[in-house]
Amino acid sequence: MISDECKRRAWNNIKINNDTYMVSVTQKDDTIKVFLTNLIEIWMDTLTKEIILDRCRKLNPLLNIEDINYYDVVLNILNNMSRNIINASVEHIKLRAEIDGGTMKFDVNLTKGTPQNFWEIVTKPLCISSMEISRQHKFLLDLVKRKDEEINEYKAEGAKLLRKNIETKCFKEEQLKITILDPNTIDCTNIFQSAMNFYNEFNLYEYNKTSTKSTSSNNDDTQEMVQNRFVQNDSKNICNSDTTVQRITESVYSKNKKQNKDTTSKKVTSNKIGTANISYRPPKKLKKGLEPIL
Template identity: 30%
Template sequence: MWCTINISDEPNGCDKKYIVKTACSDATHTVFLCDIEHGFVEVLTQEDMLRRCKELNPLVEASPERLVAHVVALLDGRRDDVHRSLRPLGGVRVLALRSKLVGLLFSFEFRLQPAAGDHIYTQVMAPILATLLELHERQTCLMKLLKKKDEEIAEYKINGGQLSRRNLETPVFDEQEFARKRLELPFSADVVPDPRERLFAPVVQSLIADVVRKMDGCAARAANSDIGSNVKEEMQRGPESVTTAEENGVVNSVNSQVKTEASEAHTVSPRKKEFEAAELKNERGAFGHDVMADAKPPKLKKHNHKKALGL
């Protein structure tokens, strides 16, 4: 979560409020520093952090886990025993932290690079805007609930119900009148000088963290929904549209074989011609001549009509 810290800006030495956020994993530690207008970030591995600790504190002896935990704790804005300063060094900003560890002076430096253009939006503004929308939705739900409660009380009174205590009776809720009165009221005294003090208070940060988790959950469900819709669409198209690459290869192989056989049917080798000629010869008979060609049509016997009539 974000927290507000006071940092002495060098070389003028004036204290300035920043917000800082740390993100730690097993492999890396990320520090993001922001004044709402500019952002700076550094990503350190645990080995880099320990090496820098030894470089700046050669006399300090502690376990790696304790050193890392101590460095991260130096960014806690609630600690008043830490001196923090920020100075430019080339193209980076050096955030110097000084405190004591096991009775010895301990110092550490974060060498922060300017953050990318969208880093402030994704890390700061997007969660704040999402929280604002979430609060608006909650207010809308509460307004509807109040109106339903008024209708419930009115029906209760119509049926003869009465309040046992008059001090619990309230006027019918008017949303527009409520909004008008809220705009007429001044802000509380601790909001006007620097809203960041309230914006990054622990209770507000807890709300922002809940909203960020809600955003991540919605994004995950949307991604799963897209995958499911694509699978459903493929299933609705039928098996013809889901032919795999392997099936395409089999079809192409069969088509190629059919084309080859058709081509061979038109191209007859000389050896095959000899074989067909030999078969034809056997059909023509043992004497090697065409039996059908030599066959003579039978002679028709002439019928003597005169003899039949006795002439």
């Protein structure tokens, strides 16, 4: 599973030596991570509060760093990196921003990441996005085709559309087939950002859904633990008293009897519903002069 700070990673364009790169800044607890990529390689820098404080002191000797909220100031500078860049390379990015009381400087020292880092941060989210987009594409195509069949069925039964301005032509899959041009660098970065935004939204939804299931599972586990303890306590009592055995036996018998009665009741209800479905008849044709609304 992707770590929590990677749940929502936004990417922004920056220029380095007239080439387009993308940078992302994530923050979790007291650690900030900076990622830089050209979709071929990746560079990164991990900033703890101690590292940030040390860099701020060295780069801003005239500022009393302890008197300002240096961590939030640096985070704001990093989140607006393209606006605050003075000089940049793939290993070193110099930043400067105006703050109350003067100017704040900060440097990002990047190291080249491994292929595994590139997979986790760039390739894997893109693959997940592509898989989900492909699934949604197939689902929507099937839905549109079935909607067309449904509309044709209505028309065959004599229904007419009153609002002609919303009428659509029958969908043909060939309409989606186009010639794909060779994308340039800007096209690739835009597509990458779009795919990552889709991944962020989809991944956050899946994470929330998983968290809900996990909470429910934990509740079930807690109930099971309580039940197990109850059974263990009863087992100790059984060893000491024949009356307890009789009481539990009667309780189980009564519970089974009630379950059998409920099952029988459900079967009767189910049969009634089935009979109702079988006796269903389609509505009569509309009288002359009336038109059903689609």
